[in-house]
Amino acid sequence: MENKEINSKVNSETSHLDMGKFYFLNNNIDEAVAEFKKVLEINPVNAEAYYNLGLISESGNKIDEAKELYARALNINPSYKIAREKLEKLIGL
Amino acid sequence: MKKKQFAVIGLGTFGYSVATELAKKGMQVLAIDNDSEIVNEISSYVTQALIVDVTDEKAVKEAGVADCDSVIIAIGGNIETSILATLIIKELGVKNIIVKCSSRWHLRVAAKLGADTVIYPEFEMAKKLVDSMVTPNILEQIALSKDYNLVEILAPQKLIGKAIKDSGIRRDYGVNIIAVRRQIPFINDEGQTDIKEEINMVPSPDYEIMKNDVLVVIGQEKSLEKLKKV
The missing domain is CATH 3.30.70.1450 (Regulator of K+ conductance, C-terminal domain)
Incomplete structure (x- = not known):
């Protein structure tokens, strides 16, 4: 892959992530979910996208789903501190 | 205001947690068990930790249990010991006695003996x-x-x-x-x-x-x- 192509892919991944966070912070949940899913289409191992989807599920009281999403974020990045804290809290640790 | 005084009798998983959590909240806690190892372990967290045979009325009296505002009896494993301890502590005139029970019969007996609150955590959690x-x-x-x-x-x-x-x-x-x-x-x-x-x-x-x-x-x-x- 050419450098230009890689850069554009990274940029697109980052911008969808930022857009997702923006929508989430403004309570546009459906749009936020769509953006985080786009991030995962570009990069299926983006831990932050899984973490944010976990937050959305938790805030919607979908606890099992949230646990699974935090666990996925942690599988990708075992040193993801906040994702671990969230998962442990939901498990009851 | 005088700090509330609690006694926790029986330092298994439940009793140990109750005693240390009360201490964390700044309460005066007297922790009692007949196992020296567990009493030593908890001694640095609570106000006082003692090895006492709670079926011995004199020993319970000397431990100062009667001065406590509330007594939590958390002897789950041995119902007979729990019942005897409840009876002795009731007779000492403690105002608030909470008994952790391990069966429905235990609940009924503890309530009949005058426990102010009876709890059955396993059943409550299951429900x-x-x-x-x-x-x-x-x-x-x-x-x-x-x-x-x-x-x-x-x-x-x-x-x-x-x-x-x-x-x-x-x-x-x-x-x-x-x-x-x-x-x-x-x-x-x-x-x-x-x-x-x-x-x-x-x-x-x-x-x-x-x-x-x-x-x-x-x-x-x-x-x-x-x-x-x-």
């Missing part, structure tokens, strides 16, 4: 777990009296987008909303997205119920049952 699995929209349920309960329930679809005054929750279901919990997204100090809980105590009649709101409602059990089915 809670079943409730949470059978009705997942019910997040918490607390019995306030024989007939009245306080329930945390996910806002039913039918009520979303409606102001409390127009929701008919009091008219149709006979319950009152006393608080609403909601998870709010924010950026934390480390620049990461996070969520925090916002509680709206005694929401106004104009408060609009939103998707994912958790309603804290109070009402008669039969009314709450009706709401749970919405």
